[in-house]
Amino acid sequence: MLNTLSSEQLDTLTLWFLVQHSISSFNKIRHHYPYLAQAILPSQVETWRSLGIHANHLKRLQDFHQIDVQKQFQRCIERVKQFSDFILIDTDANYPQQLQPYADKPPILFGQGNADALLQAQIAIVGSRKPSHHGRQVAYDFAFYLSEQGFYINSGLAQGIDEAAHRAALQHKRTIAVMGTGLDQTYPSQHQTLRHNIIENGGTVITEFLPDTPPLQHHFPRRNRIVSGLSLGVIVAEATLKSGSLLTAQWAAEQGKTIFAIPGHIYSEQHQGCHQLIRDGATLIDHPQQVIEDLALATQWQSLQNSLPKEAPSSEPTRIPEHLIALYNQLDWVGQDLDSLSIQLKQDVSILTSHLMELELLGLSTQQSGMFVRCRNSK
Structure with missing residues (x-):
């Protein structure tokens, strides 16, 4: 729980509230003003209009100082403080460096747990929400091995492959969950205990969304760009042709990340998405060590691991x-x-x-x- 917000955090949060998570509007406004505090003054409506800001956002700035809107914003601030252990804005030194190159990086991240985990080497594991038993086991095994080697496993807290990957990496206290809702809720709700275990065991749960943001369908592709952006590479463990995991792979490709796909039975619909990714150029893998090797980290990473004392899982x-x-x-x-x-x-x-x-x-x-x-x- 946060006690206070810095003036820079508060200004960023205010603009994020006014543009309702619109990265394009946020960036247009930020790039125009030397200080965000100037941008959120009620006198700036016409300047916003000249910047091509959406009419809905103009209306929100016009109405921002009305009593009912101020009450709504104060509630937002209180809930941010209540549910966040930390806030990172993209000008902070400890904002994840791996997200900085992207024009669509979230300007603000709300988090619970260990913020330092975001600075660590991460590999994403994603896949079907309704995997086969084989797919779930493969995801678990790959996450267990890679987290044992020192990598944090990044995923989206969804059912199926995401869940298996988080649970495996929890055994070594190295997992990060990116959410498609505000921190005041858990989606799916049955993963509340899993989320709590991640936070209590050295992991991190983050989101770019404000409190009271529901799990709307279009939020999850946005979440996926953060999952891939944070990671050195993305493993698709099992996916159908219509799986949302292919969108994560698409984000990863646009970000220049290495995409790995685990093959399966040629007659299984559950694996057709992975097979399509392989045809499109993804790297076929059948052992997690290949991920380390193909990321060209083998010499550096393995030599570092071998030179360090083995620690207990706790x-x-x-x-x-x-x-x-x-x-x-x-x-x-x-x-x-x-x-x-x-x-x-x-x-x-x-x-x-x-x-x-x-x-x-x-x-x-x-x-x-x-x-x-x-x-x-x-x-």
Whole structure:
């Protein structure tokens, strides 16, 4: 539960409320004003109109200072505080770096649980809501193996494949759920206990949607772009030709992510979606180790894993100090040199070197052949 919101968070939240989750309107407005506080003044209606903002959003700005609308907004703020452990806006140092390249990235994320998990290496596992027993077991096995190797498993908290992937990764306390509703509700409702277990075991539940946002059909494709955007690659474990998982794969392709598909019986409708993805160029896999190899992480990742002590399944991730989050977020699993990091972070080399040493002492980074590489975050 949040006690306070910063002025920047409040301004972002206000605009997000006014444009009702419209990323295009939000970005048009944000890019026009040097400060969001100026954008949400009632005197700005004509400026919004000149920017081509939708009439519904203009009306919301016009009405924003009416008593009934203010009451509605104050309720929204209180529910955000009530149901959120953290809020991330896309100008924050600890906003997930992997989402930054995308024009449609969510400007604000509401979350419960461990925010630092979003900075970790993630692989998405998605698939049918009504899988076969075989498909459910495959999803579970792949998620178990990859989470054991140190990856966080990212999925959408849906029934079927999503659920199996979350439950398997929970065994190693490494899973992240992206929701298509506000944090004040769980969809499907029978996954309330699963959601609670994710939060209580080092995982994270996030959404871009405000409280009181219901599970409308068009929200789930939006959720899927975050699932794929956060991840190094997307595994489709089992899917029919009409499965929503193919939309996630489409998002992943547009984002330049590697798509993996697990094949199945040629006469099974449950696997036709995966077979279509393979025909369209997805990578066929029949073992989770192939995911690590095909992401070109084998040498770096495996050498790092082998150099670190094996932890008990119950261990908790190391808390990243606030002043090191931006640097840790900038690091990846391929490696960057000191000069590149200095330019990206706009920091002096001497300060950067000191911070890199701190990360290394915490077991969060290492140096290989002059390149600085992120390590998995665990004790």
